[in-house]
Every structure is written in structure tokens, then in C-alpha cells.
Amino acid sequence: MxxxxxxxxxxxxxxxxxxxxxxxxxxxxxxxxxxxxxxxxxxxxxxxxxxxxxxxxxxxxxxxxxxxxxxxxxxxxxxxxxxxxxxxGTGFDATLPAPHSQRGGLHPITQVTRELEDLFRSMGYDVLDGPEVELDYYNFEALNIPGDHPARDSHDTFFCQGDGHLLMRTHTSPVQVRAMERFEPPMRIVVPGKCFRQETTDASHDHTFHQMEGLVIDRNVSVSHLIGAMKTLLRGIFGRDLDVRLRPGFFPFVEPGFELDARCPFCTDGCSVCKKTTWIELLPCGLVHPNVLRSGGLDPDEWGGFAFGLGLSRLVMLKHGIDDVRHLLGGDLRFLEQF
Ligand SMILES: [Zn+2]
The missing domain is CATH 1.10.287 (Helix Hairpins)
Known part of the structure; x- marks a missing residue:
């Protein structure tokens, strides 16, 4: 045993x-x-x-x-x-943080749009939306650009198939008249959104781009109101006061119309952004043309207003030092992941 x-x-x-x-x-x-x-x-x-x-x-x-x-x-x-x-060893470590799942981020245009919406809301503006496929009437005619007007040529419009009354809006301005039809004055609105032009694309032109339309309708609105609003806008965007200047500009839906330039926020004596001029072209603006007020059903003797069209794409490029507008909507993740 x-x-x-x-x-x-x-x-x-x-x-x-x-x-x-x-x-x-x-x-x-x-x-x-x-x-x-x-x-x-x-x-x-x-x-x-x-x-x-x-x-x-x-x-x-x-x-x-x-x-x-x-x-x-x-x-x-x-x-x-x-x-x-x-x-x-290499395998399991309960003390390590869990692996991150890939999360998306907001597009730089969306970020800037939201910042500006907050800024304008704080100034008493409402944020509106409008159709991207628009009637010829709102895109042109109601804005004092009748069928034979030469300004139409500069808009390089995508027309929708059919009788030619539908098009891809070439700017956010059609919402001006839509807003006047819908709301009682006085009003302050901004309208961020996509616009479309049939353009040969290059570093500064894309067929799709973003604008933010602004419209203020009130009694006794003057150019100084416009300048005041634009200075507040610039302070919100660049975080400090910038000098502005107005140059005459022609746009059929404003009278008088201006190009608003701001002092280059990146230099004091000229740089590549301002092309050595120390001024950057920021936005077209002006007092709302009486014909546009009439299109919106308002009496130009009683009501006045100012309007501006802020190029959001351009602003994002300025803010982040982007040298080619086509990056913005190109969908390249290597670009987008930087924001
Ligand atoms: Zn500069």
C-alpha cells in the first residue's frame, strides 16, 4: 500500500x-x-x-x-x-481609462455661426431660417433686381429644372422680404445659411458658401445705427474694438450701399491677410432700399432699416488662417479634425 x-x-x-x-x-x-x-x-x-x-x-x-x-x-x-x-502585461489593466470612442465635433462654420447667433441674440435679434431652394421673386425681384437687371449676371445662378422660377438662392437676402411679410416691424433678425453660385472654384470661390444676413427695421434708422451695430459685431468676433470704414458700394437692395472694411486684426503695418493694406473687406451693407420695403408690405415713409451680408465662410477663414475656401466643405477629416 x-x-x-x-x-x-x-x-x-x-x-x-x-x-x-x-x-x-x-x-x-x-x-x-x-x-x-x-x-x-x-x-x-x-x-x-x-x-x-x-x-x-x-x-x-x-x-x-x-x-x-x-x-x-x-x-x-x-x-x-x-x-x-x-x-x-500588455493585455488588461483595470486602472487604465476606457478607450475613447471616436466622437465627432462641430464644423468650424457651425461653431462661428453659433457664436454669432449668441452675440446677435444678446443684442435683441431673432435668428431666422429660410429655404435654400428659393423663388426667383424672393431671390431677385423683391430685392429690387428685376428680370433685366444687370446685377443678375454677377450672381451666376443655379436654376432648378422647370419654368425658371425656382433656383438655388445666391445669397441669404431673400429672407429679408420673407421676414417683412411674416413679422410686424420693428424687427431685428439674422439669417445664417448656405448660398450657391455657379462659379469656377478656386482658393477664394466655392459653389457653396455660408452667409449671415442681418436686417433691422425700425423708425428713423440711420447709417450711424448701422456702423454701431457693425462695431459691436466686430468686437464680438475679434474680442476687441476695431476701426471700420465705409466705402460706397452698389447693391440694388440698399440705398445708400457700402462696403464695410475693418482694420486688419492681425497686423499694424500690413500682412498677407490684408494684402499689405491694413484693411480687410468684411461685408456689404446699407440702408434698405424703399422698393424692398414696399416688397415687404412696409411704407418707406414710415419705416426704414439697414441690412448687411456677413460672409461666414470668409470669417471662418480669417479667424483660423485658412487659405483655401474649398477646405471648408471638402469633407477631408484631416482638415476637420483640427477644430
Ligand atoms: Zn494685416
Whole structure:
């Protein structure tokens, strides 16, 4: 008969030497398998004296159970060591932050649009929306640009198929008359949105671009109101006061019309952004033409107003130093991920 403690002790020693589950199973087979040590002991029992068989059977079973337990303990130890090794090594580390899922961000145009919307709301303006597919009437006619007006040529319009009354709006100005039709004056509105022109694209022209239209209708509106509003706008955009100047500009829907320039915020004596002039062209603006007020159902003798068209695409380029407008809507993630 085998000595219980000696056999168990030897098995434990062998199990200690097992570095993986497979090796442990081999030891298990050697002791507990069909040709194993315990089986050999059980096979001897019939040859024993009848009085001794019972004790020998019990001893063999106890050895079997203890060996099974020793094997199980070794396997569990190996498995938890495996996990510990994984935690310590390249695999799993419960203390590391969870991996970030890829999240999108706001497009730079959306960011600037929202900043400006907040700014104008703080000045009492409402933010409006208008259709991108527009009627010829609102895009041109109601804005004092009748069918034979030369200003139409400069708009390079995408017309929709059909009778020519539908087009892709070439500016956000059509919302001026839509707003006058819908709301009672006085009113202050801004209208951010996409505009479309059938243009040969280059670094400063794209077929789709963003504008923000502004319109104020009130009694006794003058050019100084316009300048005041534009200075506040610039302070909001660039975070400081900038000098502005007005140059005469012709746009059929304003009278008088101006080009508003601002002192270059990037230099004091000329840089590539301002093309060495220290002024940057910022936006066309002016007092609303009486014909446009009439289109909106308002009496030009009672009501007046000013309007401006802020180029959002251009503003984003200025703000971030982007040198090609086509990056903005090009959809290249390498560009967009920078914002
Ligand atoms: Zn400059």
C-alpha cells in the first residue's frame, strides 16, 4: 500500500512544477487516470485479506479525493496567475481609462455661426431660417433686381429644372422680404445659411458658401445705427474694438450701399491677410432700399432699416488662417479634425 501523505506530498511537488494547465492535467492522469497510481492501489484491494479490504478501499478513496483537490487548486492558481499576468502585461489593466470612442465635433462654420447667433441674440435679434431652394421673386425681384437687371449676371445662378422660377438662392437676402411679410416691424433678425453660385472654384470661390444676413427695421434708422451695430459685431468676433470704414458700394437692395472694411486684426503695418493694406473687406451693407420695403408690405415713409451680408465662410477663414475656401466643405477629416 502507498503511504497517503507521502504520495500526496509527491503529487503536490509535481503540481507545483506545472506552469500551465496542460502540464497539470498530465500529472492528474499519472495519479488519477486509468493507468494511474490510485487505480493501481484500488486494483490491489481484491488481493488483500478480507479484513483489510475495507480500510484499504477507504484509504484509496481518501487519497483520490485529496489528489483531485490538489489538482483543482493548482489549476485555479494557474488561471488566476494568468489573469494577473495579463493585468501586469500588455493585455488588461483595470486602472487604465476606457478607450475613447471616436466622437465627432462641430464644423468650424457651425461653431462661428453659433457664436454669432449668441452675440446677435444678446443684442435683441431673432435668428431666422429660410429655404435654400428659393423663388426667383424672393431671390431677385423683391430685392429690387428685376428680370433685366444687370446685377443678375454677377450672381451666376443655379436654376432648378422647370419654368425658371425656382433656383438655388445666391445669397441669404431673400429672407429679408420673407421676414417683412411674416413679422410686424420693428424687427431685428439674422439669417445664417448656405448660398450657391455657379462659379469656377478656386482658393477664394466655392459653389457653396455660408452667409449671415442681418436686417433691422425700425423708425428713423440711420447709417450711424448701422456702423454701431457693425462695431459691436466686430468686437464680438475679434474680442476687441476695431476701426471700420465705409466705402460706397452698389447693391440694388440698399440705398445708400457700402462696403464695410475693418482694420486688419492681425497686423499694424500690413500682412498677407490684408494684402499689405491694413484693411480687410468684411461685408456689404446699407440702408434698405424703399422698393424692398414696399416688397415687404412696409411704407418707406414710415419705416426704414439697414441690412448687411456677413460672409461666414470668409470669417471662418480669417479667424483660423485658412487659405483655401474649398477646405471648408471638402469633407477631408484631416482638415476637420483640427477644430
Ligand atoms: Zn494685416
Amino acid at each position: 502507498l503511504d497517503h501523505d507521502e504520495t500526496l506530498g509527491q503529487a503536490r511537488e509535481e503540481l507545483e512544477g506545472c506552469l500551465d494547465v496542460e502540464a497539470t492535467r498530465a500529472v492528474e492522469r499519472r495519479y488519477l487516470g486509468k493507468q494511474g497510481v490510485v487505480q493501481g492501489q484500488l486494483a490491489e484491494i481484491p488481493r488483500l485479506e478480507p479484513d483489510a479490504r475495507r480500510a484499504a478501499g477507504q484509504a484509496a478513496n481518501r487519497l483520490k479525493q485529496d489528489l483531485q483537490q490538489a489538482v483543482q487548486e493548482r489549476i485555479e492558481a494557474l488561471e488566476s496567475a494568468d489573469i494577473a499576468a495579463q493585468r501586469a
